[in-house]
Amino acid sequence: MKLNPNNITSYADALIKTLIDYSPKLISAFVILFVGIYAIRLINRLIRKIMVKRELDPTLTKFLADILFWVLRVLLFVTFISKLGIETSSFVAILGAMGLAVGLSLQGSLSNFAGGMLIILFKPFKVGDTIEASGNVGTVNEIQIFVTKLVNANNQTIFIPNGSLSNGTITNYSMQGSRRADLTIAISYDTDIKKAKDIISGVLKNDPRILETPAATVIVKNLTESSIELAVRPWAQNEDFWDVYSDTLENCKLAFDAAGIELQPFVKEHSNK
DSSP states (O other), rough: OOOOOOHHHHHHHHHHHHHHHHEEEEHHHHHHHHHHHHHHHHHHHHHHHHHHHTOHHHHHHHHHHHHHHHHHHHHHHHHHHHTTOOOOOHHHHHHHHHHHHHHTTTTHHHHHHHHHHHHHHHOOOTTTOEETTTTTTEEEEEEEEEEEEETTTTSEEEEEEHHHHHSSSSSSSTSSSSSOOOOEEEEEETOOHHHHHHHHHHHEEEEEBBOOOOOEEEEEEEESSSOOOEEEEEEGGGGGGGHHHHHHHHHHHHHHHHHOOOOOOOOOOOOOO
């Protein structure tokens, strides 16, 4: 097949004419693209500074800034292709259909996402709090959009989905600043109850970590077949709680030994059937 020089010339002229006619759109589209990219970065940086200045939660700040960043990028892309003369209505419809398909396939993730938003907004706990949720106890290490990261007493990291976390029961041990230890000490029926209570009260008063308000209490909790159970309930700051818990038991045992009082071992009671 022979190429006609006249045809080549006409094609070249048509191409040059098209480029000349189209170049203003092309140039303006790329100008909008580059200016838009710079403007988005500037807006994103400004929004982050404003949210940090208003002392919003760091997780919420990062999340909102990221959402705004990608929304602005999508709008910029639609504006860019529209400026090039490409029909955007069909493109937007495709994006909507893709969003619906992704949403249906990620229902569980969307539930976790919504749960993360609720946790960030209503703040049932914050980073550093000790909580109990979904059968796990640990210190909150990080609140992410889809999961919350806990670290338990064994230094194990636990990831709890925010969906189940926001819909379940959460016990926050750190929110009030102090905690009460619920201890049980069993004594025999031969022991003078008042003397035993006085010894325990003395132990509690000698520990400066135990709070005066609310006051610690020592009461008879239960009368079993084998022992008298005394409930010992001291209050302590969160950071002192576990030390107070264990030291109170140890110091009560030492004080009872010094007074010649033996603790009654717990006896498993069998019911006759």
